[in-house]
Amino acid sequence: MTDASVHDQALRWFAALRDDGAEEGAWLAFRDWLEADPEHARQYDALERLWLDLEEGAGAPGIVAPGPAARRRLPVRRVSATRRLAPTFAIAASLVLAAGLWINLSARPQTFVTTDAARVVVLKDGSSVHLNRHSRMSVAMTAGQRAVTLDEGEAAFDVVHRPDRPFVVSSGQRSVRVLGTAFDVLSHKGRYRVAVQRGSVDVDTGPDDAGSRLTAGQAIERVGEARPVHSSLSPDEALAWTQGTLIYRNASLSTVADDLSRYLDKPVIVGDPAKRVMFTGVLQVGDEATMARQLEDLLPIRVSRSSTEVRLTLRGQD
Amino acid sequence: MAAEPVHFLIPVYLEQRDALARFLRARLGSDSDIEDLLQDLYLKIVSLDPDYAVAEPRAFLYRLASNLLLDRARSVRRSQARDTAWRQVAHHTDGTDDVADSPAADTAVMDRQALHTLLQTLETLPERTRNIFRMHKFDGLSYAEVATTVGISRSAVEKHMMQALRALSRVRGS
Numbered sequence: 067m068t069d070a071s072v073h074d075q076a077l078r079w080f081a082a083l084r085d086d087g088a089e090e091g092a093w094l095a096f097r098d099w100l101e102a103d104p105e106h107a108r109q110y111d112a113l114e115r116l117w118l119d120l121e122e123g124a125g126a127p128g129i130v131a132p133g134p135a136a137r138r139r140l141p142v143r144r145v146s147a148t149r150r151l152a153p154t155f156a157i158a159a160s161l162v163l164a165a166g167l168w169i170n171l172s173a174r175p176q177t178f179v180t181t182d183a184a185r186v187v188v189l190k191d192g193s194s195v196h197l198n199r200h201s202r203m204s205v206a207m208t209a210g211q212r213a214v215t216l217d218e219g220e221a222a223f224d225v226v227h228r229p230d231r232p233f234v235v236s237s238g239q240r241s242v243r244v245l246g247t248a249f250d251v252l253s254h255k256g257r258y259r260v261a262v263q264r265g266s267v268d269v270d271t272g273p274d275d276a277g278s279r280l281t282a283g284q285a286i287e288r289v290g291e292a293r294p295v296h297s298s299l300s301p302d303e304a305l306a307w308t309q310g311t312l313i314y315r316n317a318s319l320s321t322v323a324d325d326l327s328r329y330l331d332k333p334v335i336v337g338d339p340a341k342r343v344m345f346t347g348v349l350q351v352g353d354e355a356t357m358a359r360q361l362e363d364l365l366p367i368r369v370s371r372s373s374t375e376v377r378l379t380l381r382g383q384d
Numbered sequence: 385m386a387a388e389p390v391h392f393l394i395p396v397y398l399e400q401r402d403a404l405a406r407f408l409r410a411r412l413g414s415d416s417d418i419e420d421l422l423q424d425l426y427l428k429i430v431s432l433d434p435d436y437a438v439a440e441p442r443a444f445l446y447r448l449a450s451n452l453l454l455d456r457a458r459s460v461r462r463s464q465a466r467d468t469a470w471r472q473v474a475h476h477t478d479g480t481d482d483v484a485d486s487p488a489a490d491t492a493v494m495d496r497q498a499l500h501t502l503l504q505t506l507e508t509l510p511e512r513t514r515n516i517f518r519m520h521k522f523d524g525l526s527y528a529e530v531a532t533t534v535g536i537s538r539s540a541v542e543k544h545m546m547q548a549l550r551a552l553s554r555v556r557g558s
Contacts, residue, residue, distance in 0.1 A: 073553070077546050077550055077553070078546060080546075080549060081542050081543075081545040082542055083447075084520065084527065085526075085527040085541075085542060086447065086527065086528065087538060088443060088446075089440060089443050090440065090442040090446065092443075093407065093446035097406065100410035100411060101410045107412075107413050110411075114454065115457075116549070116552055116553055116556055118458055118461060119498070119499065119556075120552075122499050183392065183395070183396045184396060184399060185392045185395055186394060196395060308398060308399070309399065309401070310401060310402060310403070311402075350402060352403060352442075356403075
């Protein structure tokens with residue numbers, strides 16, 4: 067026994083984390099505790115050794131790692147792809163088959179919805195879609211066209227080249243049309259952005275837009291009915307989120323707030339003076355507390371959180 | 385089927401890879417083995433049943449990483465136990481090369497007496513605490529399952545577990 071209180075803290079952590087229901091926040095707090103002092107990890111390891119000692123000789127069953135074999139009844143919240151949509155959608159999908167003598171009746175649109183975790187979907191043609199958190203997409207593959215609708219959220223596409231079957235991603239009145247390439251589409255609360263990593267795409271951002279062609283490293287963004295803004299970015303930047311980082315170069319706090327609200331699925335409100343804050347840097351994607359802490363570390367702002375919203379205010383201006 | 389899903393934990397893993405690395409570093413106190421462990425974690429996810437649904441994917445990954453460390457510690461012990469047994473059988477103690485090639489061998493493998501003391505200590509616990517500890521540790525029930533079986537809350541289960549662990553670590557003088 068060295069320090070009774072550290073030993074006690076270790077006991078507390080060990081007992082708490084044996085619970086399957088321990089939340090991400092608990093794991094992060096545990097990590098912070100370990101990082102605070104090397105002695106903490108030593109005390110925790112001693113308990114782990116004790117835990118394993120009990121398995122010696124007694125032929126006690128090992129602790130089952132969570133897996134399909136584990137007898138666990140976790141609350142199931144499946145990200146499902148089984149929403150069968152009303153036939154009207156099938157009709158809408160077949161309208162784009164103007165020249166289609168072959169109406170592929172098996173091509174019912176399939177819908178994918180994510181909540182607080184991203185997901186990768188591989189389409190029948192080999193193209194893949196990395197769907198970000200809190201997004202909603204439906205897919206209809208027909209003989210003449212590969213049609214995807216991104217109703218809400220963000221997705222990174224890696225499309226297999228098929229000159230005979232254009233790949234079209236629509237969001238409301240906006241659409242991206244490609245033959246084969248890698249690009250990212252964001253559609254959230256009137257904000258629409260397309261960024262190209264490889265190849266080229268034709269983008270139509272909706273009303274009053276004659277359409278434009280983007281190549282690798284180019285992006286276009288349009289908020290509501292405002293004029294579309296073209297920009298360039300390093301090809302990996304728009305796709306950084308698939309690796310858990312969000313990269314900003316001189317972005318307004320409103321843009322950061324908009325991204326944050328997509329990740330946290332709740333409104334993120336920026337106070338007036340704080341709107342002038344510009345941000346250049348990288349955020350790690352995590353839970354609300356993690357992301358809030360990073361913003362406070364990197365910017366002169368205060369993050370106030372409630373169950374219904376998150377508020378960003380300039381520090382000292384509450 | 386127009387599409388087939390990849391295991392939904394893979395993108396979560398990619399997103400959380402840095403955070404998991406930091407967690408492993410905090411547990412191990414060094415950078416060694418972290419890439420290996422992350423690789424093992426990836427393989428573990430890929431081998432999960434794709435229909436195995438998880439309510440809290442990120443918390444689940446930490447649990448998986450934590451279990452990986454436990455499995456690793458377990459297999460280190462087993463190999464040390466085998467080495468010790470081998471040495472005893474082979475009377476392989478005349479050469480000097482036998483000394484200190486696994487310095488922790490004799491301390492890592494519990495001797496019978498110490499184990500006996502530990503199990504005796506379990507018997508001295510209040511009956512309810514002892515049963516709860518048994519259910520979770522030896523019968524593999526989760527806290528939620530234990531709570532339902534005993535008819536108490538999950539946090540009460542946690543408290544009983546803590547008391548049992550405290551008593552056990554006391555006799556071990558850890």
